[in-house]
Amino acid sequence: MFSETSCIPESFCYNNICMLEVHIIINLIYTENDGDVMFRRFMYGRYGTDKLNLAMVVLVVALSLLNSLLFAIFESSVLYSLLSSVYGVLLFFSIYRMLSRNIAARRAENQKWLNFCKRLRDRDNRYFRCPHCRQRVRVPRHKGKISIRCPKCGEKFIRKT
Numbered sequence: 001m002f003s004e005t006s007c008i009p010e011s012f013c014y015n016n017i018c019m020l021e022v023h024i025i026i027n028l029i030y031t032e033n034d035g036d037v038m039f040r041r042f043m044y045g046r047y048g049t050d051k052l053n054l055a056m057v058v059l060v061v062a063l064s065l066l067n068s069l070l071f072a073i074f075e076s077s078v079l080y081s082l083l084s085s086v087y088g089v090l091l092f093f094s095i096y097r098m099l100s101r102n103i104a105a106r107r108a109e110n111q112k113w114l115n116f117c118k119r120l121r122d123r124d125n126r127y128f129r130c131p132h133c134r135q136r137v138r139v140p141r142h143k144g145k146i147s148i149r150c151p152k153c154g155e156k157f158i159r160k161t
């Protein structure tokens with residue numbers, strides 16, 4: 001007996017695969033084929049691609065694999081649809097970013113992402129936000145509980161390093 005929940009919702013799957021293809025095609029043509037005049041004209045003044053887009057697509061592929069795995073275990077089409085909507089949005093956003101003409105905004109997003117990666121890799125320091133003014137404060141790790149004074153507004157707060 002096949003119940004309705006035991007088949008993968010095809011439309012979600014299909015839409016996301018299409019979007020992934022669009023993403024990869026734009027990416028490939030943009031980065032490798034600079035001889036294509038039509039495409040260059042189309043991309044003129046548009047942002048193109050960057051490390052944030054690459055990270056989003058890697059995440060999309062990982063999530064879609066996870067989604068297939070979860071579907072094989074739980075056979076829940078509701079869960080499947082929910083998760084695939086999540087990475088569908090990510091894909092849509094990555095394509096939107098590539099075609100965007102607001103280059104300053106896209107660069108700022110990418111810079112935020114690069115800074116985030118840098119903080120993740122930083123083994124010597126920890127980063128906190130000032131509870132008062134949201135200023136990011138960097139302090140050395142492994143100092144136990146310390147009192148931190150915000151350099152911007154002077155607020156003092158206690159954090160574990």
Ligand SMILES: [Zn+2]
Nearest residue numbers: 130133150153
């Ligand atoms: Zn502050």
